[in-house]
Amino acid sequence: METRFVARAAGAAVLSLAISSCTTTPAEFNAKPSAVSKAALCKTALETTDPAFQFQLVSEVNRRGMNMLECQQMVAQQKQAAAALVALALVGTAAAVCANGNCGGGGYTPYRRYPGNCYSYYDRxxxxxxxxNRSAMSRPGGW
Known part of the structure; x- marks a missing residue:
């Protein structure tokens, strides 16, 4: 169970990093600008601190018929999707842990061990x- 939790958490982290690191380098861009995906182009144009490289990226964005506002929206949607995937992975992990009986709650619960329907007075x-009075708790010595 612990291994599955670690595996899911690691998978979520790798997926998040893969989506969030979708950028390009000047060397990759200069080699073949048309080979760079729109997502990588937009993300790099918004995040680079090199003004000359940013100018090249914005020119390529415009050449493809897009503008920087569309790029900002695309990058924001990608970040939201990445956050949703991570949240989904965490919820899935929590559900898997809970399904294995480790939901917390603490304390001693004899219901888990009692084989029948009538452990307490109020059971059916x-x-x-x-x-x-047929319940196990009502009988001397219990069950």
Whole structure:
């Protein structure tokens, strides 16, 4: 169970990094500008601190018929999608842990060990009636 939790957390982290690191370098861009994806082009144009490289990227964005506002929206959507994937992975991990009986709650719960329907006075028997004095807690010595 612990291994599955670590594996899912690692998978979520790798997926998040893969989506968030979708950028290009000046060497890759200069080699073949048309080979750079729109997402990488936009993300790099918004995040670079090199003004000359940024100018080249913005020119390529415009050449492709887009503008920087569209780029900002695209990058924001990608970040939201990455956050949603990470959240989904974490919820899935929590559900898997819970399904294995490790949901917390603490304390001693004899219901888990009791094999029948009538552990306590207020439980229902198989026929739907209240267990009452037939319950294990009502009998001397329990069950």
């Amino acid at each position: 028997a198989a026929d739907g009636s209240l267990c009452g």
